Amino acid sequence: xxxxxxxxxxxxxxxxxxxxxxxxxxxxxxxxxxxxxxxxxxxxxxxxxxxxxxxxxxxxxxxxxxxxxxxxxxxxxxxxxxxxxxxxxxxxxxxxxxxxxxxxxxxxxxxxxxxxxxxxxxxxxxxxxxxxxxxxxxxxx
Amino acid sequence: xxxxxxxxxxxxxxxxxxxxxxxxxxxxxxxxxxxxxxxxxxxxxxxxxxxxxxxxxxxxxxxxxxxxxxxxxxxxxxxxxxxxxxxxxxxxxxxxxxxxxxxxxxxxxxxxxxxxxxxxxxxxxxxxxxxxxxxxxxxxxxxxxxxxxxxxxxxxxxxxxxxxxxxxxxxxxxxxxxxxxxxxxxxxxxxxxxxxxxxxxxxxxxxxxxxxxxxxxxxxxxxxxxxxxxxxxxxxxxxxxxxxxxxxxxxxxxxxxxxxxxxxxxxxxxxxxxxxxxxxxxxxxxxxxxxxxxxxxxxxxxxxxxxx
Numbered sequence: 001x002x003x004x005x006x007x008x009x010x011x012x013x014x015x016x017x018x019x020x021x022x023x024x025x026x027x028x029x030x031x032x033x034x035x036x037x038x039x040x041x042x043x044x045x046x047x048x049x050x051x052x053x054x055x056x057x058x059x060x061x062x063x064x065x066x067x068x069x070x071x072x073x074x075x076x077x078x079x080x081x082x083x084x085x086x087x088x089x090x091x092x093x094x095x096x097x098x099x100x101x102x103x104x105x106x107x108x109x110x111x112x113x114x115x116x117x118x119x120x121x122x123x124x125x126x127x128x129x130x131x132x133x134x135x136x137x138x139x140x141x
Numbered sequence: 142x143x144x145x146x147x148x149x150x151x152x153x154x155x156x157x158x159x160x161x162x163x164x165x166x167x168x169x170x171x172x173x174x175x176x177x178x179x180x181x182x183x184x185x186x187x188x189x190x191x192x193x194x195x196x197x198x199x200x201x202x203x204x205x206x207x208x209x210x211x212x213x214x215x216x217x218x219x220x221x222x223x224x225x226x227x228x229x230x231x232x233x234x235x236x237x238x239x240x241x242x243x244x245x246x247x248x249x250x251x252x253x254x255x256x257x258x259x260x261x262x263x264x265x266x267x268x269x270x271x272x273x274x275x276x277x278x279x280x281x282x283x284x285x286x287x288x289x290x291x292x293x294x295x296x297x298x299x300x301x302x303x304x305x306x307x308x309x310x311x312x313x314x315x316x317x318x319x320x321x322x323x324x325x326x327x328x329x330x331x332x333x334x335x336x337x338x339x340x341x342x343x344x345x346x347x348x349x350x351x352x353x354x355x356x357x358x359x360x361x362x363x364x365x366x367x368x369x370x371x372x373x374x375x376x377x378x379x380x381x382x383x384x385x386x387x388x389x390x391x392x393x394x395x396x397x398x399x400x401x402x403x404x405x406x407x408x409x410x411x412x413x414x415x416x417x418x419x420x421x422x423x424x425x426x427x428x429x430x431x432x433x434x435x436x437x438x439x440x441x442x443x444x445x446x447x448x449x
Binding site (some may be wrong): 008009010011013035038040041043045046048049051052054076078079080 | 175179182183184185186187188191194195197198201203204205273316353354356358359361362363364365366369
């Protein structure tokens with residue numbers, strides 16, 4: 001399979017999967033697209049279908065209602081696909097850990113490439129996380 | 142001698158004004174579109190090579206063929222659409238450069254090829270066995286029914302004014318008598334056809350068949366990898382050939398490079414319309430095209446017949 005390298009990181013299509021979040025992370029993600037941070041200048045854009053996506057942006061503490069849905073969405077994406085856990089809930093579930101309805105942090109369900117902690121992470125933190133990943137992948141292919 | 146003729150055919154279809162030209166200019170124009178959109182929204186916008194990076198990446202990605210769908214229709218549909226674009230661009234640009242080579246009825250070929258693109262997208266979407274895609278396909282079908290009527294009546298205006306159904310004769314008539322849009326009927330038909338090509342290209346406010354935020358990409362929802370890249374190339378190059386077609390029909394002048402100036406003005410109008418209007422519902426579009434646009438184009442047709 002094609003590995004994720006320079007050719008990919010110049011153009012990332014992002015699919016935003018909200019898995020029972022409190023919506024704060026989602027608002028910060030929208031801030032990244034808005035004029036102040038404008039990630040389209042880095043070649044990233046939001047897409048509507050997981051078939052088009054290179055990046056799966058997951059927010060929220062995954063609960064029993066959405067656990068099979070996020071698995072299905074991950075299977076539906078065209079590979080290679082980067083999974084990004086945005087916010088402390090997706091990274092480690094913080095206060096929802098061992099709750100009666102959550103199904104463990106995201107990396108127990110699907111393989112995660114980037115962790116961006118914060119409650120919610122600032123847009124700068126999200127962009128910094130993606131930039132670090134892009135840098136680490138520069139000479140991978 | 143035959144060998145050279147064959148080579149020139151290959152050159153026409155693969156390089157200029159064929160595949161390479163429509164793809165390269167399509168990427169450039171889609172960059173202009175995205176950049177102007179970004180500037181209108183007070184953003185910085187993507188870099189010049191961004192459409193090229195997008196397409197290159199999509200060609201490297203996995204292609205998923207949906208299970209239970211019709212495999213070959215799904216694969217062939219985007220290619221048919223791209224071939225139609227290449228044929229349109231060949232006829233429009235080649236005969237604009239050299240009107241004497243035109244054959245009678247080529248304008249009808251172009252109209253059919255323009256209709257083949259939405260038909261291909263309907264076939265591809267229906268073959269994917271996805272409910273969102275079938276929703277997109279049904280909207281695309283209604284949209285086609287909506288805009289084809291006023292579009293054809295608009296195209297009738299230059300045909301009536303020049304008395305010919307060949308592109309070459311229409312262009313030559315305009316070189317001698319001035320562009321058609323200088324007359325009252327020509328101007329009405331030209332303005333109406335701008336809205337028709339906006340719907341033809343599937344650009345906001347007529348993007349109901351794709352509608353990313355509503356039906357997740359509609360007709361394109363199941364496409365991935367190289368096939369999605371071909372669809373994106375079709376959309377990009379349609380942004381080049383569709384405005385050029387109506388410009389050649391209505392605004393050819395003695396100053397040959399003038400169509401590019403008109404083209405960029407038209408492109409700017411299309412982009413500003415895109416950024417200042419929300420998406421229409423399909424019933425609103427249908428009503429709009431069958432009342433306002435149809436009446437406007439019928440008026441143009443009557444004016445053209447009576448000689449204005």
